Amino acid sequence: xxxxxxxxxxxxxxxxxxxxxxxxxxxxxxxxxxxxxxxxxxxxxxxxxxxxxxxxxxxxxxxxxxxxxxxxxxxxxxxxxxxxxxxxxxxxxxxxxxxxxxxxxxxxxxxxxxxxxxxxxxxxxxxxxxxxxxxxxxxxxxxxxxxxxxxxxxxxxxxxxxxxxxxxxxxxxxxxxxxxxxxxxxxxxxxxxxxxxxxxxxxxxxxxxxxxxxxxxxxxxxxxxxxxxxxxxxxxxxxxxxxxxxxxxxxxxxxxxxxxxxxxxxxxxxxxxxxxxxxxxxxxxxxxxxxxxxxxxxxxxxxxxxxxxxxxxxxxxxxxxxxxxxxxxxxxxxxxxxxxxxxxxxxxxxxxxxxxxxxxxxxxxxxxxxxxxxxxxxxxxxxxxxxxxxxxxxxxxxxxxxxxxxxxxxxxxxxxxxxxxxxxxxxxxxxxxxxxxxxxxxxxxxxxxxxxxxxxxxxxxxx
Amino acid sequence: xxxxxxxxxxxxxxxxxxxxxxxxxxxxxxxxxxxxxxxxxxxxxxxxxxxxxxxxxxxxxxxxxxxxxxxxxxxxxxxxxxxxxxxxxxxxxxxxxxxxxxxxxxxxxxxxxxxxxxxxxxxxxxxxxxxxxxxxxxxxxxxxxxxxxxxxxxxxxxxxxxxxxxxxxxxxxxxxxxxxxxxxxxxxxxxxxxxxxxxxxxxxxxxxxxxxxxxxxxxxxxxxxxxxxxxxxxxxxxxxxxxxxxxxxxxxxxxxxxxxxxxxxxxxxxxxxxxxxxxxxxxxxxxxxxxxxxxxxxxxxxxxxxxxxxxxxxxxxxxxxxxxxxxxxxxxxxxxxxxxxxxxxxxxxxxxxxxxxxxxxxxxxxxxxxxxxxxxxxxxxxxxxxxxxxxxxxxxxxxxxxxxxxxxxxxxxxxxxxxxxxxxxxxxxxxxxxxxxxxx
Numbered sequence: 001x002x003x004x005x006x007x008x009x010x011x012x013x014x015x016x017x018x019x020x021x022x023x024x025x026x027x028x029x030x031x032x033x034x035x036x037x038x039x040x041x042x043x044x045x046x047x048x049x050x051x052x053x054x055x056x057x058x059x060x061x062x063x064x065x066x067x068x069x070x071x072x073x074x075x076x077x078x079x080x081x082x083x084x085x086x087x088x089x090x091x092x093x094x095x096x097x098x099x100x101x102x103x104x105x106x107x108x109x110x111x112x113x114x115x116x117x118x119x120x121x122x123x124x125x126x127x128x129x130x131x132x133x134x135x136x137x138x139x140x141x142x143x144x145x146x147x148x149x150x151x152x153x154x155x156x157x158x159x160x161x162x163x164x165x166x167x168x169x170x171x172x173x174x175x176x177x178x179x180x181x182x183x184x185x186x187x188x189x190x191x192x193x194x195x196x197x198x199x200x201x202x203x204x205x206x207x208x209x210x211x212x213x214x215x216x217x218x219x220x221x222x223x224x225x226x227x228x229x230x231x232x233x234x235x236x237x238x239x240x241x242x243x244x245x246x247x248x249x250x251x252x253x254x255x256x257x258x259x260x261x262x263x264x265x266x267x268x269x270x271x272x273x274x275x276x277x278x279x280x281x282x283x284x285x286x287x288x289x290x291x292x293x294x295x296x297x298x299x300x301x302x303x304x305x306x307x308x309x310x311x312x313x314x315x316x317x318x319x320x321x322x323x324x325x326x327x328x329x330x331x332x333x334x335x336x337x338x339x340x341x342x343x344x345x346x347x348x349x350x351x352x353x354x355x356x357x358x359x360x361x362x363x364x365x366x367x368x369x370x371x372x373x374x375x376x377x378x379x380x381x382x383x384x385x386x387x388x389x390x391x392x393x394x395x396x397x398x399x400x401x402x403x404x405x406x407x408x409x410x411x412x413x414x415x416x417x418x419x420x421x422x423x424x425x426x427x428x429x430x431x432x433x434x435x436x437x438x439x440x441x442x443x444x445x446x447x448x449x450x451x452x453x454x455x456x457x458x459x460x461x462x463x
Numbered sequence: 464x465x466x467x468x469x470x471x472x473x474x475x476x477x478x479x480x481x482x483x484x485x486x487x488x489x490x491x492x493x494x495x496x497x498x499x500x501x502x503x504x505x506x507x508x509x510x511x512x513x514x515x516x517x518x519x520x521x522x523x524x525x526x527x528x529x530x531x532x533x534x535x536x537x538x539x540x541x542x543x544x545x546x547x548x549x550x551x552x553x554x555x556x557x558x559x560x561x562x563x564x565x566x567x568x569x570x571x572x573x574x575x576x577x578x579x580x581x582x583x584x585x586x587x588x589x590x591x592x593x594x595x596x597x598x599x600x601x602x603x604x605x606x607x608x609x610x611x612x613x614x615x616x617x618x619x620x621x622x623x624x625x626x627x628x629x630x631x632x633x634x635x636x637x638x639x640x641x642x643x644x645x646x647x648x649x650x651x652x653x654x655x656x657x658x659x660x661x662x663x664x665x666x667x668x669x670x671x672x673x674x675x676x677x678x679x680x681x682x683x684x685x686x687x688x689x690x691x692x693x694x695x696x697x698x699x700x701x702x703x704x705x706x707x708x709x710x711x712x713x714x715x716x717x718x719x720x721x722x723x724x725x726x727x728x729x730x731x732x733x734x735x736x737x738x739x740x741x742x743x744x745x746x747x748x749x750x751x752x753x754x755x756x757x758x759x760x761x762x763x764x765x766x767x768x769x770x771x772x773x774x775x776x777x778x779x780x781x782x783x784x785x786x787x788x789x790x791x792x793x794x795x796x797x798x799x800x801x802x803x804x805x806x807x808x809x810x811x812x813x814x815x816x817x818x819x820x821x822x823x824x825x826x827x828x829x830x831x832x833x834x835x836x837x838x839x840x841x842x843x844x845x846x847x848x849x850x851x852x853x854x855x856x857x858x859x860x861x862x863x864x865x866x867x868x869x870x871x872x873x874x875x876x877x878x879x880x881x882x883x884x885x886x887x888x889x890x891x892x893x894x895x896x897x898x899x900x901x902x903x
Contacts, residue, residue, distance in 0.1 A: 069751075161797060165797060165798075165799045168799060169709075169713065171705065172706070172709035172713065173709055175702045175703075175706040175709065176705070176706035176710050176714070177723070178706065179726050179730060179773065180722065180723055180726050182766050182769070183729070183730060185745050186733070186737055186740070186741045188745075189741050189743075189744030189745050190740055190741075190744070193744060251507070252511060253507075254507075255503050255504045256504070256507040256508045259501070259505055262504075263504055272508050272511075272512065275512055275515055276508070276511045276512065276515070279511070281823065281889060282827070283826075283827025283882075283885070284827070284829070285827070285856045285857075285860050285878075286518075286522070286827075286859070286878050286881070287518075288860070289522075289863045289874060289875075289878060290518055290522070292863065324518075327511050327514070328511075353486070355493055355496075357496060357501065358497075361500075381734075385733070385734020385735070385736065385737070386734070387735065387736045391830075391833075391860075392860065392863060392864075412734070412736050412830070415736060415834075416830070416833050419739075419834050420833055420836075420838060434740060434744070437737055440734060440737065441733065441734075441737050444733060444734055445729060445733070448729050448732040448733075449725075449729065452728055452729070
């Protein structure tokens with residue numbers, strides 16, 4: 001909480017610095033009627049001072065918050081009586097430190113509070129308090145020092161605007177690098193954890209094995225079977241659900257796009273298009289609810305009447321609903337590319353006596369095909385990465401089957417199941433989720449790159 | 464064209480097959496095909512619209528009843544002997560008194576004909592497990608009720624609630640029904656006495672979640688959603704707009720900016736669950752951001768919405784005509800002044816539209832939040848961005864997993880609230896676009 005107070009105080013300091021810097025600039029110029037001798041507008045001198053007051057102080061605060069806890073913890077650890085610490089494993093030491101922190105903050109410790117823990121806790125609390133005061137003192141001192149520096153720099157010839165603008169530009173560059181940093185973060189995090197996973201489980205077993213049962217023994221003496229990490233059933237399950245989804249979404253989406261862009265009167269188009277796009281805006285958890293509680297029972301009852309054995313968490317229910325979700329995706333992308341086909345090509349076809357449907361099938365669609373394929377690929381990548389629908393409506397057991405009425409599991413479902421609940425970061429079970437995540441990321445990335453490339457290439461063709 | 468026939472005796476020569484005949488012969492087939500194709504297109508649009516209608520119809524039909532709640536009127540004798548044995552109205556004693564016993568005694572008194580333990584247990588199930596708290600709150604607010612008998616409207620139990628709302632079929636055989644025949648007669652008796660009432664369910668909006676469907680509400684999830692989204696907007700809006708401004712207006716055309724560009728387009732299509740993995744591995748495990756909090760949720764969602772905002776902002780900046788920039792530069796503004804004073808304000812409606820759409824996506828997102836532990840069972844509303852919290856879509860996911868019939872209704876109602884927010888946000892985006900869109 002007190003960090004927020006300090007931030008507010010710093011904000012106040014920056015406002016003060018702005019005011020002071022501006023006044024100072026006017027004063028050095030020799031009064032408000034002579035401000036035309038200043039290089040920049042007085043406000044820029046104010047911004048300059050405010051930056052000096054705020055930016056170094058905030059950076060220091062960030063750094064401080066990053067290391068404070070570790071430094072204090074190691075100091076307290078060092079102060080513990082050495083004979084009581086010597087034989088402890090790192091895990092037990094961590095528990096001990098947790099107790100110390102709990103006692104220090106007045107919470108209940110896990111075990112009895114020995115005098116040693118009590119002393120350490122007092123030490124910890126004292127250090128915390130000390131750190132808090134030093135932090136305030138140093139941060140505010142740096143802020144005041146920055147202000148003073150800006151004050152000393154302020155003179156009419158100083159190029160305040162240029163300096164302020166170069167800082168702003170630097171910030172903008174930093175912002176635009178965040179997108180790259182995000183990708184880097186994604187790649188590094190999944191690759192690092194997957195690397196650890198592949199140290200334990202051979203990649204050949206993961207990518208070619210057909211048995212998936214991610215159980216690992218928690219203790220050495222447990223009888224639990226060694227987990228099997230063959231991900232092939234997950235891949236086939238994902239493909240099955242995605243295939244069903246595309247079988248729904250592509251015909252309906254494509255035909256809807258053709259009708260809306262070629263046949264529909266303007267009025268119908270202006271109503272139907274936004275209504276269809278509602279489907280894209282509905283949260284996926286809503287689709288999942290619909291699939292699990294409405295569609296799945298209907299399909300099961302229907303199947304039973306026809307004499308089929310239908311699992312209550314069938315791939316069909318999840319796939320159908322996912323297909324509905326993807327319809328607007330396919331239709332709006334196809335709509336764009338169909339509209340991009342030049343009217344002259346249609347007119348040429350009509351002039352030869354073709355009907356409208358012949359024109360569409362023989363001229364428009366072939367001309368738009370690359371764009372449509374790109375759109376479909378994007379939709380496939382969307383289907384593969386979709387999570388909530390399958391988590392709620394598809395099963396958990398990994399079956400290697402192509403039967404849409406059976407229950408299958410998918411890559412995303414397994415990632416969620418492996419990572420919700422208690423996790424240990426060195427067990428193969430948790431790490432398997434990251435290996436699955438890496439596979440998912442690479443597959444969707446490849447699909448996206450290909451699709452975006454095709455779409456862009458196609459767009460250039462008719463521009 | 465036809466030669467005049469010289470004599471009737473000669474066989475008439477077969478007329479030459481002309482192109483128009485071939486065309487005419489196939490015309491019927493071709494027109495039929497045209498009609499078929501056109502019909503298929505119309506059917507696809509109709510099917511799509513039908514899905515929209517079915518989806519909404521299903522959720523509304525399942526959920527609208529949750530906005531009402533059944534109450535049962537019970538005469539309660541506020542027995543001073545059990546509530547306040549010392550007689551000194553000590554708040555501590557009053558707070559810890561046996562209210563459950565009081566409710567049970569009142570029910571037994573109301574239905575003296577019910578005897579035997581299993582029957583009595585059914586009797587108690589008429590009233591929600593939250594009724595004791597209701598009475599406790601009453602006593603705390605008006606200590607003067609002690610020693611009197613009052614008619615109190617208590618929240619009905621989940622099964623009775625479902626029965627009164629017609630969600631439990633009375634015609635089913637008793638063994639398949641969640642409510643026994645004996646309870647049915649009790650409820651019928653209450654109903655003829657006018658002691659059952661349905662009121663607007665305020666608890667749904669003011670309670671946190673609960674294991675009992677009749678007590679569960681979305682207040683905690685709404686507060687969590689509010690903190691998470693506010694922080695997401697605070698992070699992603701300035702960063703997104705700044706990045707778009709740099710990439711669109713200042714960046715030199717080189718490898719690095721090309722890379723950034725490809726990167727942003729790809730990030731927009733990365734599955735959301737991968738962002739959850741990033742949040743777990745980087746924010747929680749490396750930087751030590753506390754789990755389950757709006758803070759870590761907002762960090763993940765901000766990274767997720769960033770591409771949307773950047774792409775929309777760039778489109779908006781691009782639509783501002785170059786003459787504006789040239790005019791500003793011409794009268795001596797610096798490039799940054801040109802952007803901040805002239806281009807950015809003109810592009811702002813478009814940027815806002817993009818930001819609202821991005822926020823709507825973040826509002827409905829739940830998959831990455833499962834990864835970072837925002838699925839904890841949290842009854843209290845979070846008080847800040849570092850408290851454990853959950854958000855509305857995740858609450859929906861959690862309730863959807865609950866087997867009780869009462870939760871189906873609650874889940875649908877929560878979905879209706881979520882969809883309501885979505886509609887408002889999207890309408891705002893559309894209105895903003897209509898109101899401020901300028902054609903240059």
